[in-house]
Amino acid sequence: xxxxxxxxxxxxxxxxxxxxxxxxxxxxxxxxxxxxxxxxxxxxxxxxxxxxxxxxxxxxxxxxxxxxxxxxxxxxxxxxxxxxxxxx
Amino acid sequence: xxxxxxxxxxxxxxxxxxxxxxxxxxxxxxxxxxxxxxxxxxxxxxxxxxxxxxxxxxxxxxxxxxxxxxxxxxxxxxxxxxxxxxxxxxxxxxxxxxxxxxxxxxxxxxxxxxxxxxxxxxxxxxxxxxxxxxxxxxxxxxxxxxxxxxxxxxxxxxxxxxxxxxxxxxxxxxxxxxxxxxxxxxxxxxxxxxxxxxxxxxxxxxxxxxxxxxxxx
Numbered sequence: 063x064x065x066x067x068x069x070x071x072x073x074x075x076x077x078x079x080x081x082x083x084x085x086x087x088x089x090x091x092x093x094x095x096x097x098x099x100x101x102x103x104x105x106x107x108x109x110x111x112x113x114x115x116x117x118x119x120x121x122x123x124x125x126x127x128x129x130x131x132x133x134x135x136x137x138x139x140x141x142x143x144x145x146x147x148x149x150x
Numbered sequence: 151x152x153x154x155x156x157x158x159x160x161x162x163x164x165x166x167x168x169x170x171x172x173x174x175x176x177x178x179x180x181x182x183x184x185x186x187x188x189x190x191x192x193x194x195x196x197x198x199x200x201x202x203x204x205x206x207x208x209x210x211x212x213x214x215x216x217x218x219x220x221x222x223x224x225x226x227x228x229x230x231x232x233x234x235x236x237x238x239x240x241x242x243x244x245x246x247x248x249x250x251x252x253x254x255x256x257x258x259x260x261x262x263x264x265x266x267x268x269x270x271x272x273x274x275x276x277x278x279x280x281x282x283x284x285x286x287x288x289x290x291x292x293x294x295x296x297x298x299x300x301x302x303x304x305x306x307x308x309x310x311x312x313x314x315x316x317x318x319x320x321x322x323x324x325x326x327x328x329x330x331x332x333x334x335x336x337x338x339x340x341x342x343x344x345x346x347x348x349x350x351x352x353x354x355x356x357x358x359x360x361x362x363x364x365x366x367x
Binding site: 072073074075077078080081082085087103105106108109111112113114115116117118119120121122123132133135136137139140141143144147 | 210266280284289292341352355360
């Protein structure tokens with residue numbers, strides 16, 4: 063795994079390419095270095111797990127969608143528009 | 151979810167039916183796209199009531215614009231465009247202006263994901279660039295129900311405090327689960343810039359949670 067052309071990834075580098083890694087856009091060679099580093103570095107392993115936990119937790123911050131009153135008022139606007147089109 | 155996808159009306163069909171004054175088609179459109187539009191609006195204006203108004207304004211603009219829709223883009227893209235324009239105007243009025251140079255064009259110079267002080271210097275003889283002050287272990291307890299509510303509030307405040315362009319991208323991607331391509335399309339962002347904003351936003355939020363778990367939040 064380690065050769066002259068394949069320098070070990072430093073932790074400081076890993077935290078900057080983690081999003082590319084998680085997005086699946088890290089080039090193959092970099093991905094290999096990333097995963098090789100993770101296997102030997104518990105701190106970076108935890109860092110990656112923290113990012114994954116953050117992403118999962120973020121899904122809990124959702125918003126409500128339109129309520130029925132808003133849909134009704136839109137339907138009125140739609141009817142008005144339709145009636146003005148057809149001259150009814 | 152799968153069921154909704156199955157009863158999908160094609161764009162051509164939808165526009166035809168809307169032009170013909172079909173109320174069912176209108177309600178279908180509002181229900182199908184309402185949630186996404188609200189999410190997109192929230193990414194710009196952040197106050198829920200204002201986002202609702204922006205979405206409402208968008209639908210009104212859609213009603214009066216149906217006859218002018220030329221079908222050169224998808225209905226979804228057309229809706230996003232109308233909403234984005236309105237949301238930007240509104241955000242400006244609310245003084246929550248998004249610096250769009252942040253979104254398009256050159257990204258501002260490097261913002262470290264983690265304070266460089268926490269790593270050994272580049273000239274360290276044994277472990278250059280390795281953790282000097284490694285992260286504490288908390289990923290396993292982050293989803294524990296006991297800490298849940300308070301931590302989610304901290305996370306929400308952290309999201310609100312992000313630079314606007316990062317907030318928009320993180321909201322759409324991670325809060326609302328939009329795929330990268332859809333975010334790029336809605337915000338007219340390149341994939342690379344989308345990733346930079348996502349990276350910076352997520353990195354900051356991880357720091358927010360780290361502070362929270364260290365008891366400093």
